[in-house]
Amino acid sequence: MAIYKQAEVVRQNQSPAFDAIHAPRTPTPFSGIYRCEACGFEIVSSEDHPLPALHRQHPANLPIQWRLVVYAN
Numbered sequence: 800m801a802i803y804k805q806a807e808v809v810r811q812n813q814s815p816a817f818d819a820i821h822a823p824r825t826p827t828p829f830s831g832i833y834r835c836e837a838c839g840f841e842i843v844s845s846e847d848h849p850l851p852a853l854h855r856q857h858p859a860n861l862p863i864q865w866r867l868v869v870y871a872n
């Protein structure tokens with residue numbers, strides 16, 4: 800789970816961008832923190848860079864799918 804200290808520099812937002820699921824190797828739609836839907840592992844990815852196809856500690860029997868957790872504005 801993403802962790803922060805200063806609540807005044809982060810705000811909640813209901814954008815559908817946080818609901819979309821992204822396949823590995825697709826271009827990152829928005830720079831920020833992404834979470835693997837299968838196992839909860841989090842990564843940082845920059846806009847237009849491919850989302851990772853692999854990450855450490857991912858269970859081999861489940862597909863990696865990425866969801867935006869924190870948008871870097």
Ligand SMILES: [Zn+2]
Binds near residue numbers: 837840854857
């Ligand atoms: Zn995973």
